Amino acid sequence: MKKKEKIEIIREFTSDRKLISELEEILTSIQLKFPFGKDKFHNILVATTEAVINAIQHGNKNDPQKKVTVKIIAENKTIQILVEDEGEGFDPSTLQDPRTPENILKERGRGIFIIKELSDSTSIVTGKSGTVVKMEFKI
Amino acid sequence: MLKSKENRPLRLCILSTFLLIFFYEIRSQIVLSVFQDTSLKKNYISQIFDKQFNIYRLSSSLSFAQKFSSFNVSFLNDYEGFIIRGNEISKKDQEKLFLEVDKSLFHFLDLSIQSNYLFNSDTKTIGLYEAEKINGSVGLVLKLPPISKVLFTYGMEKIKQVSIEQYGPRLSLGANVENFNIIDVNLNSKLFLEEINLKDGRKNSNIFFNLKFDGQFEENNSLFISLDYSNLRRDYIVYPIYLDNFFETRKENRLFPTFGLSYNLFGKTYVNFTGQLNLFSINRYYNLFDPTNQYSAIERTLLEQSTEFNIELFAENKYFSPRFGLNYYLRNEENTIDKKYEIDNQTFSQLASTELQKNNFQNRLRLFYNFVFRPSKNNLTFLNGNLSILRYDTPSQLNDDDRDEFSFLTTLSTIQKFSEYYTLSISFDIQLNHLVFLKSTKSSLNNWNRIIKLTASSQYNTEFFLWKPNLEIYSNYLVYDFEVASNSTKSFAFRQFVYRDSLELFFSNIFMLSSILVYKFSERGKLFWNTFSMTKELGIKEFFMRALLYVSTKPKLQFGFGARIYNIKQVPLGKSSFHEEYSYYSFSPETEIKVFLGKDKVIFLQGWYELKFWNYKIAGENPNLILTTKVAL
Numbered sequence: 001m002k003k004k005e006k007i008e009i010i011r012e013f014t015s016d017r018k019l020i021s022e023l024e025e026i027l028t029s030i031q032l033k034f035p036f037g038k039d040k041f042h043n044i045l046v047a048t049t050e051a052v053i054n055a056i057q058h059g060n061k062n063d064p065q066k067k068v069t070v071k072i073i074a075e076n077k078t079i080q081i082l083v084e085d086e087g088e089g090f091d092p093s094t095l096q097d098p099r100t101p102e103n104i105l106k107e108r109g110r111g112i113f114i115i116k117e118l119s120d121s122t123s124i125v126t127g128k129s130g131t132v133v134k135m136e137f138k139i
Numbered sequence: 140m141l142k143s144k145e146n147r148p149l150r151l152c153i154l155s156t157f158l159l160i161f162f163y164e165i166r167s168q169i170v171l172s173v174f175q176d177t178s179l180k181k182n183y184i185s186q187i188f189d190k191q192f193n194i195y196r197l198s199s200s201l202s203f204a205q206k207f208s209s210f211n212v213s214f215l216n217d218y219e220g221f222i223i224r225g226n227e228i229s230k231k232d233q234e235k236l237f238l239e240v241d242k243s244l245f246h247f248l249d250l251s252i253q254s255n256y257l258f259n260s261d262t263k264t265i266g267l268y269e270a271e272k273i274n275g276s277v278g279l280v281l282k283l284p285p286i287s288k289v290l291f292t293y294g295m296e297k298i299k300q301v302s303i304e305q306y307g308p309r310l311s312l313g314a315n316v317e318n319f320n321i322i323d324v325n326l327n328s329k330l331f332l333e334e335i336n337l338k339d340g341r342k343n344s345n346i347f348f349n350l351k352f353d354g355q356f357e358e359n360n361s362l363f364i365s366l367d368y369s370n371l372r373r374d375y376i377v378y379p380i381y382l383d384n385f386f387e388t389r390k391e392n393r394l395f396p397t398f399g400l401s402y403n404l405f406g407k408t409y410v411n412f413t414g415q416l417n418l419f420s421i422n423r424y425y426n427l428f429d430p431t432n433q434y435s436a437i438e439r440t441l442l443e444q445s446t447e448f449n450i451e452l453f454a455e456n457k458y459f460s461p462r463f464g465l466n467y468y469l470r471n472e473e474n475t476i477d478k479k480y481e482i483d484n485q486t487f488s489q490l491a492s493t494e495l496q497k498n499n500f501q502n503r504l505r506l507f508y509n510f511v512f513r514p515s516k517n518n519l520t521f522l523n524g525n526l527s528i529l530r531y532d533t534p535s536q537l538n539d540d541d542r543d544e545f546s547f548l549t550t551l552s553t554i555q556k557f558s559e560y561y562t563l564s565i566s567f568d569i570q571l572n573h574l575v576f577l578k579s580t581k582s583s584l585n586n587w588n589r590i591i592k593l594t595a596s597s598q599y600n601t602e603f604f605l606w607k608p609n610l611e612i613y614s615n616y617l618v619y620d621f622e623v624a625s626n627s628t629k630s631f632a633f634r635q636f637v638y639r640d641s642l643e644l645f646f647s648n649i650f651m652l653s654s655i656l657v658y659k660f661s662e663r664g665k666l667f668w669n670t671f672s673m674t675k676e677l678g679i680k681e682f683f684m685r686a687l688l689y690v691s692t693k694p695k696l697q698f699g700f701g702a703r704i705y706n707i708k709q710v711p712l713g714k715s716s717f718h719e720e721y722s723y724y725s726f727s728p729e730t731e732i733k734v735f736l737g738k739d740k741v742i743f744l745q746g747w748y749e750l751k752f753w754n755y756k757i758a759g760e761n762p763n764l765i766l767t768t769k770v771a772l
Binding site for chain 1: 719
């Protein structure tokens with residue numbers, strides 16, 4: 001019986017946004033073992049980048065002492081990505097759809113909107129010790 | 140609809156109780172508490188169903204109050220539920236239901252029966268907030284002027300938290316005094332006591348007391364003194380053990396005296412003064428020791444004292460009304476622990492250190508002003524401002540949040556009405572914040588933040604159209620003080636341009652066109668404050684347009700159809716940008732139907748079918764629907 005392949009990668013980012021370019025390298029290495037199309041690669045990269053930027057800017061508030069942890073699990077035609085910050089959490093119900101006249105002028109909510117649109121499933125668990133954004137992509 | 144099936148017996152129980160009371164005029168053993176806000180001013184039913192993207196929301200509300208020949212009935216029901224559909228489905232429900240029946244026995248005595256039902260559920264949380272409560276009481280209301288009401292009730296309460304269900308007797312006592320006049324001073328007071336005794340010493344109790352004196356002396360002088368006291372106790376089932384004899388007690392005490400004075404100094408010049416003191420404490424402890432939970436061995440205490448004073452000097456004149464004020468706020472928070480069960484010294488010291496890190500002391504001085512100019516009946520110009528200094532100290536060496544914050548915000552606005560058809564308003568805002576962390580560990584975050592905003596809007600209003608264009612330019616500059624020493628913090632600039640436009644064209648009594656257009660462009664990049672230059676990193680363009688043509692038929696139906704378009708495009712700017720380029724576009728045909736069934740009776744249906752494109756390729760579709768019904772009874 002063929003053994004199921006699984007890749008699990010964990011990276012910790014400080015609030016230095018330059019490190020985001022590492023994500024591209026990680027996804028490329030996963031793509032070698034779990035082939036998926038160019039569009040899907042782009043979707044995963046955009047959604048993950050948005051989640052990490054959100055975590056740095058809004059979660060950790062650019063505090064260099066706080067870290068953003070990214071966990072990537074590739075298994076069974078699914079890539080699961082968890083992005084966790086060390087901020088004080090927020091109320092996800094306050095984030096509204098930006099595609100309405102009353103919300104388009106608001107500053108926040110674009111990142112989560114993009115993540116939801118690009119991933120096949122998104123969940124947000126938030127509390128006083130941080131926020132975890134979990135994204136799933138079918139490949 | 141969104142509730143679990145487990146709640147059905149309870150809902151049926153409440154409904155049957157209601158019917159029993161309604162038709163047989165009280166023979167029940169159900170609840171009460173006259174001192175809740177049960178004043179139902181309007182009778183109505185309203186329902187909203189909303190499906191947008193993957194979020195479903197249902198809310199319904201029913202309010203009914205009716206006086207019958209020998210008794211009064213009040214009924215209130217509010218429900219709100221959310222479902223977020225993804226690979227995992229998460230749900231959140233909240234429901235409140237209240238029923239009260241009053242029957243007059245004598246002119247000074249009423250019989251009162253009440254029932255309350257509360258339900259909370261949220262699959263996203265750890266489960267402790269999964270709670271359900273139903274109670275029923277019967278009691279007497281004694282009406283003794285000037286003490287308007289004294290109420291004593293006795294009943295039963297059932298509480299379900301997570302999977303633990305318990306029953307217990309419920310006792311309550313309430314009294315209030317309304318507008319009792321003592322030598323030109325008005326006295327109002329309320330008292331409410333409630334106690335529910337559950338199994339194994341578990342109990343919930345409430346004490347609320349309010350006393351207020353207020354008086355009006357001469358035409359423009361007044362003062363008030365008030366005192367609020369509350370004492371609450373809650374015994375919560377412990378996470379994640381869920382045993383019916385293991386609970387955490389939370390006791391909350393608050394004393395809140397306030398004082399206010401309004402005095403006419405001379406002519407039309409006045410002074411207002413308010414002061415308040417807030418003494419607050421929370422005690423938390425467990426009734427049993429659990430070796431796997433170190434917090435069960437200790438008792439935690441939080442003490443909070445805060446005080447606030449506000450003084451305002453103002454004048455009211457025909458052309459010019461100035462106002463100056465000063466506000467001072469001081470707050471101290473202290474967290475301590477005591478041993479309740481045996482615990483080793485090292486663990487106790489660690490827990491004490493964690494609590495100590497929460498301690499803080501803050502004081503803030505705020506100056507504010509507001510000048511209103513009315514040079515003519517067609518112009519209104521005002522200048523508002525706010526300047527504050529905050530000092531935040533933490534005694535623990537392990538907490539490095541100690542900081543000073545300086546903030547200044549001012550707005551100059553003018554509104555000019557040129558004719559009965561055309562009004563122009565211009566507003567200019569400046570905001571300045573300086574943040575200084577007092578410990579070196581966080582000093583890399585010290586920064587100056589400057590925000591400038593200019594807004595111009597106008598309104599053309601004629602018999603045939605209403606046009607409201609609005610333009611906004613916004614700049615935000617954040618400059619870190621020590622960015623040279625830190626690789627990870629970089630000063631940035633954010634600039635944004637927004638044009639918003641709404642237009643309504645009235646072709647006839649039957650046809651009307653309504654449109655909204657928003658265009659937003661923003662760019663962000665690294666800022667070099669010394670040379671006031673910027674290396675652009677990211678540009679975002681956003682566009683939204685919605686246009687609907689409405690057709691109204693006499694007298695009851697309005698039908699609208701049109702479309703909405705949304706586009707967001709992100710473009711990395713410059714070589715150092717780490718952002719990805721994307722473009723999202725959606726086009727949605729849309730329709731609206733509004734049915735007027737009579738005064739305060741409306742049904743509203745709105746739907747739009749969204750076709751989505753990612754980077755110019757089809758990326759799916761999504762139907763959205765909103766149904767709202769509001770019917771006055």
